[in-house]
């Protein structure tokens with residue numbers, strides 16, 4: 001299945017063709033083909049769909065078992081080109097391991113050193129900039145072990161962003177963030193031309209992303225804009241005061257009405273679909 005996001009450049013930042021990664025005999029990523037250009041790209045999918053495995057390959061942490069992968073026009077299978085990719089890439093892993101005895105400032109500065117930024121003054125200024133941008137100005141010289149979970153997540157995010165890499169790969173960046181910080185994440189300014197981020201928060205995709213991929217069972221099953229994902233459920237969402245057994249999915253909303261997905265019965269009050277509706281309909285189709 002060939003999928004292309006609606007992106008704005010002709011040169012793709014990430015190109016994958018028939019990408020496969022197996023753990024034992026089980027494929028975690030099972031023939032992913034995609035071409036992603038500039039912008040913020042969301043990656044959705046249920047637990048175990050293969051999102052983290054795909055992101056780890058794009059971040060050059062994991063080598064594919066089969067298929068072709070290129071980032072920024074470079075081949076990660078070639079050691080010299082892989083180093084070049086890493087110089088231009090920032091990665092926030094799903095469970096970032098942070099040195100607890102470091103301060104956020106020390107850690108971000110250390111990551112900048114690893115990325116070969118040799119000018120100490122520039123590095124320090126840049127470390128302060130990214131830490132301030134994630135709201136950690138006040139605690140940047142406190143030991144990481146003394147920070148809350150959400151603060152640690154933001155330290156890892158700042159480390160990924162240091163040096164404004166061209167390609168930013170974020171695995172559930174809003175994980176553990178409070179509502180205020182989630183909102184802050186939405187307005188975070190990044191110089192990176194391509195951001196690929198996995199999330200379970202569909203509204204984040206609507207707020208942040210220009211394009212979205214949805215994975216099920218190691219495969220990309222949808223590629224398009226958030227509006228196109230919502231549009232999958234056009235004409236297939238209705239609301240009623242009581243639960244309709246003809247719906248393929250239904251749930252009670254905050255107003256007390258039931259929202260239904262499926263073929264609406266005649267006379268049903270059809271409503272505009274949301275991103276959640278589009279995703280849930282897709283998930284339902286994949287399950288059946």
Ligand SMILES: Nc1ncnc2c1ncn2[C@@H]1O[C@H](COP(=O)(O)OP(=O)(O)OP(=O)(O)O)[C@@H](O)[C@H]1O
Nearest residue numbers: 023027028045046047048049050051052053054094
């Ligand atoms: N190191 C590993 N060893 C064996 N199996 C693994 C390993 N990592 C992942 N898997 C398996 O690969 C599949 C895909 O996992 P992955 O973590 O990529 O999914 P995910 O979409 O990121 O899930 P989640 O939303 O729960 O983070 C799952 O079946 C998982 O159990």
